[in-house]
Amino acid sequence: MNKKNILAVPYVLWAILFTIVPLFIVLLYSFTKRDSFGGMIFSFTFDNYKMFFEPIYLNVLWRSLRLSLYSTIACFVIGYPMAYIISKSDIKKQSLMIMLFVLPLWTNFLLRTYAWMVVLREQGALNEILLFLGIIDEPLQMLYTNGAVIMGMVYNFLPFMVLPIYSVLSKIDKSLLEAAQDLGANSFSTFIKVIFPLSFPGVASGILMVFMPAISTFVISDLLGGGQTILLGNLIQNQFMMARNWQFGSAISMIMMVMIVISMGYLTKHSSKEGGTGLW
Amino acid sequence: MVKKYLSRFYAFLVYLFLYMPIFLLILFSFNDSRYGGRWQGFTFKWYTELFSDGSIMESLYTTIIVAVVASIVSTIIGTVSAIAINNMTPKKKAILTNLSYIPMVNPDIVIGISLLSFFSILNFKLGYVTLILAHITFNIPYVIFAVLPKLQQLNPNIEEAALDLGATPLQAFFKVILPEIMPGIVTGSLLAFTLSLDDFIVSFFTTGSGVSTLSIKVYSMTKRGISPKINALSSLMFIAVLALMLILQLRDTKNNSQNNNV
Numbered sequence: 403m404n405k406k407n408i409l410a411v412p413y414v415l416w417a418i419l420f421t422i423v424p425l426f427i428v429l430l431y432s433f434t435k436r437d438s439f440g441g442m443i444f445s446f447t448f449d450n451y452k453m454f455f456e457p458i459y460l461n462v463l464w465r466s467l468r469l470s471l472y473s474t475i476a477c478f479v480i481g482y483p484m485a486y487i488i489s490k491s492d493i494k495k496q497s498l499m500i501m502l503f504v505l506p507l508w509t510n511f512l513l514r515t516y517a518w519m520v521v522l523r524e525q526g527a528l529n530e531i532l533l534f535l536g537i538i539d540e541p542l543q544m545l546y547t548n549g550a551v552i553m554g555m556v557y558n559f560l561p562f563m564v565l566p567i568y569s570v571l572s573k574i575d576k577s578l579l580e581a582a583q584d585l586g587a588n589s590f591s592t593f594i595k596v597i598f599p600l601s602f603p604g605v606a607s608g609i610l611m612v613f614m615p616a617i618s619t620f621v622i623s624d625l626l627g628g629g630q631t632i633l634l635g636n637l638i639q640n641q642f643m644m645a646r647n648w649q650f651g652s653a654i655s656m657i658m659m660v661m662i663v664i665s666m667g668y669l670t671k672h673s674s675k676e677g678g679t680g681l682w
Numbered sequence: 683m684v685k686k687y688l689s690r691f692y693a694f695l696v697y698l699f700l701y702m703p704i705f706l707l708i709l710f711s712f713n714d715s716r717y718g719g720r721w722q723g724f725t726f727k728w729y730t731e732l733f734s735d736g737s738i739m740e741s742l743y744t745t746i747i748v749a750v751v752a753s754i755v756s757t758i759i760g761t762v763s764a765i766a767i768n769n770m771t772p773k774k775k776a777i778l779t780n781l782s783y784i785p786m787v788n789p790d791i792v793i794g795i796s797l798l799s800f801f802s803i804l805n806f807k808l809g810y811v812t813l814i815l816a817h818i819t820f821n822i823p824y825v826i827f828a829v830l831p832k833l834q835q836l837n838p839n840i841e842e843a844a845l846d847l848g849a850t851p852l853q854a855f856f857k858v859i860l861p862e863i864m865p866g867i868v869t870g871s872l873l874a875f876t877l878s879l880d881d882f883i884v885s886f887f888t889t890g891s892g893v894s895t896l897s898i899k900v901y902s903m904t905k906r907g908i909s910p911k912i913n914a915l916s917s918l919m920f921i922a923v924l925a926l927m928l929i930l931q932l933r934d935t936k937n938n939s940q941n942n943n944v
Binding site: 409414417421428490507510511516518527615635639642643655659 | 784803908912
């Protein structure tokens with residue numbers, strides 16, 4: 403018995419008390435009945451899960467999946483070339499370019515999203531510019547649309563895609579690229595056959611780090627979707643804060659967690675098969 | 683050559699996308715109009731009025747107090763448990779690292795509602811205490827994963843050498859181990875501090891009436907338009923963070939060039 407093991411006791415107790423036990427309470431809530439005041443009645447039921455399969459809630463699930471998938475794809479399409487460009491710059495510039503990606507994360511997330519409300523609204527900056535340039539004749543409805551929500555997700559989560567891809571790309575052994583070139587590959591086939599497969603662990607981790615906050619967000623959809631775009635996160639927030647149906651809210655949370663665990667398992671399996679290094 | 687300019691232009695566009703809203707925020711903090719959007723002339727008044735706005739200042743204090751307390755406690759617990767984890771058998775190590783992954787991979791909203799359910803079952807009054815407990819919970823893993831790599835790089839012989847030379851285990855820790863892993867501890871505590879400072883979702887579910895952090899204050903304002911005073915405050919915070927980052931960066935490059943000279 404190592405004496406130093408004792409040092410882990412405070413943390414283990416903390417994690418059990420404030421992470422494990424609360425999650426079990428959510429699990430418990432999701433399988434119990436609700437009294438008329440929202441309290442818990444200890445009797446086992448599947449009703450909360452059954453309720454989720456009503457068309458109105460399945461629609462929310464479908465919309466959440468769709469919007470977070472779109473924004474993950476957009477982050478990948480925008481972020482991969484960016485990570486590649488950074489990894490190809492001089493070493494001195496690289497740390498500055500990465501710092502510029504981290505810096506926005508240090509300003510308040512709500513304010514950054516709010517700034518987009520100001521940009522996208524009917525009398526907002528973007529409409530004014532487009533009107534001024536004569537591209538449009540009357541203001542476009544941009545705020546409170548699905549597009550605005552997707553854009554807000556891309557804006558907020560893009561760094562989470564760029565950083566892991568960059569960190570994998572910058573560690574690729576240069577001699578592999580030289581070998582590919584010596585063996586007659588042009589720069590395009592070097593990229594497709596060598597660089598891209600090697601960067602897969604970074605891509606997998608980027609996808610996860612974008613998809614997860616995207617599927618669970620309620621702030622972005624609340625501000626930029628304006629109540630029209632209800633996502634899983636909004637539904638959960640609603641059940642806990644307004645409808646006070648914690649049982650149903652807990653069931654939705656459990657379903658969301660299961661989806662995340664499944665996609666995590668899938669991506670981890672694939673990234674380690676291709677690249678070797680773990681996801682995190 | 684064309685390729686180089688193309689990639690520069692692309693990088694420029696992406697950075698423009700990232701920074702445009704932030705520049706707008708800063709711009710609006712100087713705009714002489716109550717409801718942003720249109721430019722009405724330059725003013726400093728939001729900056730002067732900011733410091734006399736009691737409710738904004740109070741939420742700023744709450745944010746800072748919560749972030750300071752949560753990052754100190756989580757740095758201590760996180761560092762101590764990183765030391766323990768580093769000395770464990772692989773099996774126990776795996777259990778503890780997986781335990782630490784849970785808050786990191788769990789969506790914030792689930793952390794928030796699970797703690798809310800927990801506190802309410804215990805009839806805990808929501809407020810300062812629950813806020814700080816929640817922040818410590820999501821901070822500890824980040825500290826552990828910042829400190830752990832430094833411990834793994836550590837030469838195990840130096841602790842033994844210190845002990846052989848007559849240091850007590852405590853002395854060996856404070857005089858030998860601690861200075862070596864300090865960079866990891868600093869990184870971890872800064873990370874914890876900024877995570878706390880920026881958190882909205884977990885705070886939203888774990889705070890009670892009357893106690894609001896800046897993020898919660900901002901959220902409550904979004905529907906009817908945010909006061910330019912908030913823009914002024916966030917511009918100041920952005921400048922402060924920028925300055926801090928530049929100082930850290932400069933210190934880094936200085937250290938590197940010194941190391942290269944040796």
